[in-house]
Amino acid sequence: MLESLQALSNGFSVATTLHNLFYCLLGAVVGTLVGVLPGVGPIAGIALLIPATYGLEPTSAIIMLAGIYYGAMYGGSTTSILLNVPGETASVITCLDGYQMAQRGRAGAALATCAIGSFVAGTLGIVGLSLLAPPLAQAALAFGPPEYFSLMAFGFIALSNVTGTSLIKSLMMAVAGLAIGTIGLDPVTGEARFAYGSDYLLGGIEFVAVAIGLFGIGEVLSNVNQPAEMLAQAVKIPRLRELYPSGQDLKKSALPILRGSGVGFGVGLVPGPAPVIATYSSYMIERKISKHPEQFGQGAIEGVAGPESANNAACQSAFIPLFVLGIPFAPPTAILLGAFLIHGVTPGPMLISEHPNLFWGVIASMYIGNFILLVLNLPFVPLFANILRIPKKVLLPLVIVFCLTGMYTVNNSVFDIWMMILFGVVGFLLRRWAYEGAPLLLALVLGPKLEVAFRQSLMISHGDFGVFVSRPVSLAFLLAAAAFLLLPLCKTCYQQLRRRAAE
Amino acid sequence: MLRKVAFISVALALLACPLAMAADFPAKEVQIIVPWSAGGATDLIFRALANSTEKYLKKPVVVVNRPGGGGAVGYTEGSKARPDGYTLTAAVTPLTILPHNVKTAFTYQNFAPIINVVSDPSMFLVQAKSPWKDLKEFLAYAKQNPNMITVGNSGAGGGVHLVALAFQNAAGVKFNHIPFAGGGPSVTALLGGHINAVVVSPPEGVPHVKAGKLRIIALFAAKRLPLFPDVPTVTEQGVPFVMGMWRGLVAPKGTPPAVIQKLHGAFKKGMEDAAFKKNAKGMGINLDYMNGAAFGKLIADSDAKFSALIKQLKKK
Amino acid sequence: MDKGELSLAAIFFGVGGVVCLLSLTMPIGSLRMAGPGFFPFWLGVVLMALAALLFAQVWLRGRAAGRPAQTQPPLAGGQPAAPAEPLASGQMLLFLGVLVASALLLGVLGYFLTTLLVMLSLLYVLGSRRWLLNLTLSLVTAAVTYLMFVIWLKIPLPAGFWAR
Numbered sequence: 001m002l003e004s005l006q007a008l009s010n011g012f013s014v015a016t017t018l019h020n021l022f023y024c025l026l027g028a029v030v031g032t033l034v035g036v037l038p039g040v041g042p043i044a045g046i047a048l049l050i051p052a053t054y055g056l057e058p059t060s061a062i063i064m065l066a067g068i069y070y071g072a073m074y075g076g077s078t079t080s081i082l083l084n085v086p087g088e089t090a091s092v093i094t095c096l097d098g099y100q101m102a103q104r105g106r107a108g109a110a111l112a113t114c115a116i117g118s119f120v121a122g123t124l125g126i127v128g129l130s131l132l133a134p135p136l137a138q139a140a141l142a143f144g145p146p147e148y149f150s151l152m153a154f155g156f157i158a159l160s161n162v163t164g165t166s167l168i169k170s171l172m173m174a175v176a177g178l179a180i181g182t183i184g185l186d187p188v189t190g191e192a193r194f195a196y197g198s199d200y201l202l203g204g205i206e207f208v209a210v211a212i213g214l215f216g217i218g219e220v221l222s223n224v225n226q227p228a229e230m231l232a233q234a235v236k237i238p239r240l241r242e243l244y245p246s247g248q249d250l251k252k253s254a255l256p257i258l259r260g261s262g263v264g265f266g267v268g269l270v271p272g273p274a275p276v277i278a279t280y281s282s283y284m285i286e287r288k289i290s291k292h293p294e295q296f297g298q299g300a301i302e303g304v305a306g307p308e309s310a311n312n313a314a315c316q317s318a319f320i321p322l323f324v325l326g327i328p329f330a331p332p333t334a335i336l337l338g339a340f341l342i343h344g345v346t347p348g349p350m351l352i353s354e355h356p357n358l359f360w361g362v363i364a365s366m367y368i369g370n371f372i373l374l375v376l377n378l379p380f381v382p383l384f385a386n387i388l389r390i391p392k393k394v395l396l397p398l399v400i401v402f403c404l405t406g407m408y409t410v411n412n413s414v415f416d417i418w419m420m421i422l423f424g425v426v427g428f429l430l431r432r433w434a435y436e437g438a439p440l441l442l443a444l445v446l447g448p449k450l451e452v453a454f455r456q457s458l459m460i461s462h463g464d465f466g467v468f469v470s471r472p473v474s475l476a477f478l479l480a481a482a483a484f485l486l487l488p489l490c491k492t493c494y495q496q497l498r499r500r501a502a503e
Numbered sequence: 504m505l506r507k508v509a510f511i512s513v514a515l516a517l518l519a520c521p522l523a524m525a526a527d528f529p530a531k532e533v534q535i536i537v538p539w540s541a542g543g544a545t546d547l548i549f550r551a552l553a554n555s556t557e558k559y560l561k562k563p564v565v566v567v568n569r570p571g572g573g574g575a576v577g578y579t580e581g582s583k584a585r586p587d588g589y590t591l592t593a594a595v596t597p598l599t600i601l602p603h604n605v606k607t608a609f610t611y612q613n614f615a616p617i618i619n620v621v622s623d624p625s626m627f628l629v630q631a632k633s634p635w636k637d638l639k640e641f642l643a644y645a646k647q648n649p650n651m652i653t654v655g656n657s658g659a660g661g662g663v664h665l666v667a668l669a670f671q672n673a674a675g676v677k678f679n680h681i682p683f684a685g686g687g688p689s690v691t692a693l694l695g696g697h698i699n700a701v702v703v704s705p706p707e708g709v710p711h712v713k714a715g716k717l718r719i720i721a722l723f724a725a726k727r728l729p730l731f732p733d734v735p736t737v738t739e740q741g742v743p744f745v746m747g748m749w750r751g752l753v754a755p756k757g758t759p760p761a762v763i764q765k766l767h768g769a770f771k772k773g774m775e776d777a778a779f780k781k782n783a784k785g786m787g788i789n790l791d792y793m794n795g796a797a798f799g800k801l802i803a804d805s806d807a808k809f810s811a812l813i814k815q816l817k818k819k
Numbered sequence: 820m821d822k823g824e825l826s827l828a829a830i831f832f833g834v835g836g837v838v839c840l841l842s843l844t845m846p847i848g849s850l851r852m853a854g855p856g857f858f859p860f861w862l863g864v865v866l867m868a869l870a871a872l873l874f875a876q877v878w879l880r881g882r883a884a885g886r887p888a889q890t891q892p893p894l895a896g897g898q899p900a901a902p903a904e905p906l907a908s909g910q911m912l913l914f915l916g917v918l919v920a921s922a923l924l925l926g927v928l929g930y931f932l933t934t935l936l937v938m939l940s941l942l943y944v945l946g947s948r949r950w951l952l953n954l955t956l957s958l959v960t961a962a963v964t965y966l967m968f969v970i971w972l973k974i975p976l977p978a979g980f981w982a983r
Contacts (some may be wrong), residue, residue: 034972037967040968040972040974043540044974047550047568048972048973048974050547050550051550051551051554054551054778054782064624141691141695141696142695143695144692144696144697145692145697148678166873168869168872168873168926171869172866172869172870172873173845173871174836175862175865175866176831176866178858178862179838179859179866181863182859182862183859184572185572185573185605185659185660186658186659186744186855187658187659187682187684188682188853188855189659189660189854189855190666191591191660191845191855192605192606193602193845193855193856194859194861195572195605197606199571199572199575199576199577199579199607199608200571200572200574202571202572202573202575202605203570203572203573203575203576204571204946205572210629217918221914221915222915224908224910224911224914224944225907225908225910225911227564228910228946231945231946235734271941282900297517303827314693318828318846321691325691325694326678326710327687327688327690327691328687329687329691331540334685337687338544338546338547338786341547341706341785341786341787342547342551342783342785342786343855344781344785345785346709346710346713346785346787347710348710348711348713348714349710349711349714349716350710350714351712365591374982377857393945393946393947394942394945394947394956396940396941396945397937397938397941397945398938398960400918400937400941401934401937401938401961401964402964404921404925404934404937405930405934405964405968405976408925408930408976408977409968409974411568411569411571412567412568412569412974412975413569413576414922414925414977415572416825417922417925418922421915421918421919421922424918425915427569428828431821432906433823433824433827438787449684451686451858452682452683454853455853456681456682456683457732458853459653459681460653460681460697460698460749462650462679463849481972487641534975563973567975720852
């Protein structure tokens with residue numbers, strides 16, 4: 001521990017050279033920008049800037065590229081809150097309460113809470129990263145296909161009823177999402193499923209198309225369907241003193257931010273779409289322990305603070321497997337791995353001993369970068385919140401252009417735009433009859449991974465189902481899933497019995 | 504009649520175009536379609552190459568990612584691009600695998616080869632603490648326990664999966680093949696002890712071999728790797744088998760030979776550029792220059808191999 | 820009785836059925852070696868079961884109460900499928916039409932022109948009739964997004980048919 005602190009202070013002397021501070025700032029700015037733009041996420045941002053780093057020395061290059069990654073986590077929630085357009089997987093859940101807050105004139109509070117939560121969680125994440133990286137990476141290796149399957153099964157059961165409307169409808173949405181996720185190449189046998197000769201379907205349905213469609217376009221269409229006089233108005237305009245969160249808001253958000261940081265950091269160590277699982281889990285936890293769960297989905301600040309923190313903490317802990325094992329658990333870290341390699345540095349078990357200045361310099365730059373991001377983001381809050389002053393009849397076309405452009409840039413594909421429009425119509429219809437889009441999106445992301453883990457486990461065990469219950473970690477998740485499923489059922493049965501008895 | 508005349512004149516004009524073009528090619532930027540997402544190994548290699556080739560081509564070289572369908576989306580688009588030398592495609596082993604696995608609108612014959620850039624021999628890795636010390640022990644165990652050794656690969660029907668299948672044919676054993684979503688996850692599963700072995704391309708496993716966590720148990724190269732001169736190839740150990748992944752550049756069929764010649768020259772200089780060489784070394788990839796003709800033969804051979812292999816698989 | 824609610828449940832039931840049938844064209848496999856059709860098949864079955872359950876729930880509650888069933892949309896969007904209100908207003912259909920047209924035109928006209936036209940027509944559909952303002956706004960939007968994506972971020976957007 002003491003050694004780590006010593007090394008970290010060396011790292012700070014590397015990171016605080018004027019040169020490296022500049023690249024840290026540059027990374028943070030670009031990251032915030034690509035985070036705000038829908039479609040262009042951290043992956044595209046890093047890929048586009050790798051060639052620009054060829055002339056730099058490795059430490060500066062990695063400092064900047066890592067900055068893009070965690071910087072994007074700050075900006076990601078902006079369009080979710082203002083426009084109900086989730087730019088990436090991690091910010092879907094922020095739409096639920098963030099957008100409702102904005103509709104109630106509290107966009108400023110929501111945006112500022114995100115920035116503060118991101119800062120706290122990011123910083124806590126780096127503390128974990130700098131102190132505990134090697135042992136945590138070893139622990140992460142214990143997750144094999146059976147554990148992975150059980151974790152995700154637990155996730156589905158616990159999270160399918162995200163906002164607490166009809167349980168049946170939420171489950172239907174989750175199953176529909178799983179079904180959509182099976183389109184494309186079967187990950188186990190490599191055969192085409194539901195593709196019917198289309199190259200585009202062969203690649204599967206793009207998640208961002210479904211997300212922007214169901215949430216963004218669906219919301220715009222619902223708005224357009226309103227009488228004309230509604231359209232002439234703007235969204236409820238925030239008053240100046242409401243641009244930043246009140247003391248009460250901060251008090252309410254403090255614990256969710258800390259809990260979100262913990263959940264996010266833990267989940268970030270697990271291979272796969274960690275930010276998704278982290279944000280959904282944090283949201284569910286906050287709703288479960290809240291004294292007023294009915295406010296969730298109606299603009300509860302806890303529902304913004306928790307998931308946004310979880311998202312950033314997960315982003316920081318995702319660096320651990322990359323640095324210590326040299327293995328990326330998610331696409332953004334995969335491209336960072338590429339960046340390391342192109343600069344002749346191989347992350348992995350030898351990184352800390354072979355390149356101590358680079359490793360600790362990058363870690364130290366993350367502390368600085370997070371601070372820069374907070375300072376950078378807070379002044380933008382009033383600017384962004386004022387976007388909602390634009391009357392809807394002007395704002396809605398702008399949102400459409402934003403969605404179209406963002407969608408196209410994900411894969412440079414017009415087919416994705418068709419999918420986005422299709423899911424926009426679906427989202428419009430579902431919204432009308434109170435179906436929730438979030439479980440569908442969750443299922444779409446996790447479904448293919450769940451299926452692969454299930455089939456991998458059985459292939460490894462030669463068809464023996466015991467593999468799921470004979471391993472302690474896996475068993476624990478399955479028991480937790482069963483508890484989540486059975487408890488509400490028992491509760492309703494019990495209440496029905498009592499009601500009968502009373503009659 | 505008028506329409507016919509118009510049609511013919513347009514057709515003639517199009518035909519004449521390439522002839523006029525070869526002399527002053529390139530007049531504008533050249534695009535390289537990479538049929539995978541930004542940030543993958545293929546993407547990184549061609550971005551680096553594009554960067555170092557610009558100064559020899561004297562026009563920008565831009566990488567365009569068209570991911571989807573395991574490469575099918577990008578290859579379809581690349582095969583349908585105008586054969587004028589301005590739209591090239593990154594050709595990687597799956598180009599010769601996909602058409603046999605699923606129905607595609609292209610085969611390798613829709614493309615004209617320009618240059619090969621990389622050839623990576625595939626290999627099997629096991630944990631350093633595993634009981635198998637060499638290929639002989641590994642294969643002996645596999646023979647006695649068919650279907651028991653779990654071998655992770657980076658995706659069903661993908662390149663290294665088929666290499667593993669071809670190797671088990673060559674060695675006369677049977678493995679239990681477990682597909683993962685990429686080389687990273689399969690190596691993670693091996694490090695965690697959830698599977699017995701993995702089949703990978705060098706960049707994915709080399710750092711762990713260097714760190715002493717994993718061991719190369721079977722190397723399918725023609726000669727030993729410069730990084731590990733002590734590790735013998737499988738051919739040296741009595742199983743004649745050489746297979747790996749290649750990455751090169753192709754143009755749509757019908758591109759004028761003069762244009763291809765010009766592109767080949769520029770990219771060859773780009774490959775020899777010191778900056779590119781340094782990037783390639785960092786990534787642990789094995790640069791392997793081949794001219795258009797040799798690359799064309801490599802692609803055709805690879806296609807024949809995979810065609811036979813997949814036919815045999817599907818029969819089962 | 821909420822007709823919309825019931826028909827949507829019926830549609831989901833149908834979708835589940837179709838998924839099942841289509842999955843059957845692929846190998847289902849066994850539990851030990853689940854085939855490509857295994858997961859989708861069971862997903863279809865579960866979707867049908869859930870849809871049937873929802874249908875029954877809505878039907879029974881509707882009959883018991885004699886009025887719209889329990890689930891009211893909590894979000895904005897007015898009354899759920901009250902017979903008097905049309906499902907989609909003409910304005911919304913026009914708006915949707917512009918979206919579809921934009922997807923068709925993007926490859927032909929290129930990014931800049933398409934964006935300009937989309938902005939202009941959407942503003943018109945939503946009732947803005949100040950032409951000069953509309954035109955300025957559309958030009959600025961198209962130019963700013965174009966500059967940001969194509970010039971600054973160097974992301975290739977469709978250039979249009981005349982670009983080659």
